[in-house]
Amino acid sequence: MSGKDEVIVAEGLTKVFNKSLVAVNHVSFSVKSGEIFGFLGPNGAGKTTTISMLITILRPTEGRASVLGYDILKEANEVRKVIGVVPQEYTADEDLTGYENIMLCADMYGIPREVAKKRALELLELVELTRFKDKRVETYSGGMRRRLELACGLINRPRVLFLDEPTLGLDVQTRTATWNYIRKLKEEYGMTIFMTTHYLEEADALCDRIAIIDHGKIIAIGAPKDLKESLGGDIITISIKEGADVSNLIRSVENVKDVRNENGSYRIKAEHGEVTAPLIIEALRKNGYTVTKLSLTEPTLNEVYLEYTGRALRDSEETKEAIMMQRMILRRARGG
């Protein structure tokens, strides 16, 4: 089986809904103790479904998984005791105060009242909600709700924390603040964190290792840096004044691995971009072409995603829709 420092192990985990929709398709991975492991993928990729199986609220159709050595099916209750969960939705009760919500979570774990009170106050301090603890959650902003969810997920002092889209719908500033809380949990308390996101920057900034998931399948797995390096170099984009196709000329330059002509702008993949770019310009000039534009970028996870799926991982539209959904549900909940 797994080594001692492997906190989560999944083997061929699969979920099929309604006998036909394969939401998660034979995913296998392991998460090491003390690392932040991220599932990166677009909406509908199967991230929430995977988390739901790991936190024992959804039965896998096939495959197996364990958390801290406990089987998610046979020892579900042991798993539940040692994990903390921060769901994608705002689940706190609108009509109760922040403090009451945390205490309710504590009750779910059977934490004695006195101990729970102390922990709740500590956690409220940690997520900077002490000032608002006796206010109804109804009055909280999105960022405050997220933080409250986080505090609830920590009440049982979990050894593994599951975060489903922890910054969905938050503005940039609040998002960065949330990242800091998450980093703090890892660094100060050595917590193992499994999170999902569809924000490239988030996966890049926060995760030690990521699995890129698309249509229920893991298509790449590794540290963000390794994944980017595995693409084999930097991206150079060049435009020339003349109309001719110079792809072959560029391809003959040393270190160039791939050239794509995208409407007169050349997307070049090359090792050691900062050395190769001048060589390309040199070669073009020698042949009488004039370079009008040049840019050099190190590859981002978007390039990685593009490489494997042939599509860009675009945040904009899907995200807006998801946020709208969330807002609508909240409003309806309030409206009665």
Next chain:
Amino acid sequence: MSGMNGTNEYYPSLLRGLWALTVRELKKWLKDPVMVLMLVLQPLIWMGLLGKSMNINAIFSAGSLSGVTIPDIYIPGSYLIPPVSGTLVIPGSFITQQLQQAFSDLGAKVMQSAFGVTDYFSYMAVGIVSMIVVMTTMFSGMSIVWDRRLGFLNKVMSTPVSRAAIIFSKVLNGTLRAIFQATVILALAYLLGLQLSPTFTLLNLLGIYAAIFLVGAGLSSVFIAFSLRSTRMERPMQIINLVMMPLMFASNIFFPISLMPEWMQVVAKVNPLSHLTDAVRQLTILPLDGTALMLDFVYLGIFASVLSAIGIVLSWKYLTK
């Protein structure tokens, strides 16, 4: 912050989880001032509209003959035995008076034999208790739809709290609300003129609560299972609309079963609301009939056990899917 790393040595007992989840709902309920207002207003309106407007007593009262004018009756003396001379006059007003008296006595007798009490308002007010019990238990079961939608249910399920506690808390919440409301209604009805039978004592309230608990538990378990499993939000609401009327009218809530058409009597007799209503009447306005009361409780006990079992099995399957 100290020792975030320490392992969690605690484990929730069924009762702790059950209590916490139930208190959550009751708190939400009591925190809502509109809810409390509705609690008083709704039965008041119903009792006012139904109990006082369907004034069956008035039909049989002397007043309903007031429009009738009976002419004086002249009987020639020769028709009488033994014959007398002249004419005998029976004034119409005298007949009216006699008729009114007879009608009124008859009315009281009819009421007594059909409804068991002489005033319809008392009969009706107790029926409203049953109505509220159904409405409240069903509506509070519906909150599980929101819990599921908003992710609360999933979050709770990822904790070690017992799945049974999750289901029971909903049942308990519904029945406690119903009991609370029933108390308010009975108190209001008493103020509005409900006539308690001499056999009534405050201890009878416990019997009433037990009967409500049985019906509430049975109805809400099934309803919760249904709400949990329905994919659309409006389903539970549709079901309430569908079953409310038959449950209410094919029962003794408004009208005695013995006077219904035969086919309806069959329905009304298996309708748990008939037994609930009868039990509550026995314990409040009727002279207590021990055997009838016991039969009601036996029936309600069986009803509650069977429906709870079905509901809990169905919910359990859903929660552990």
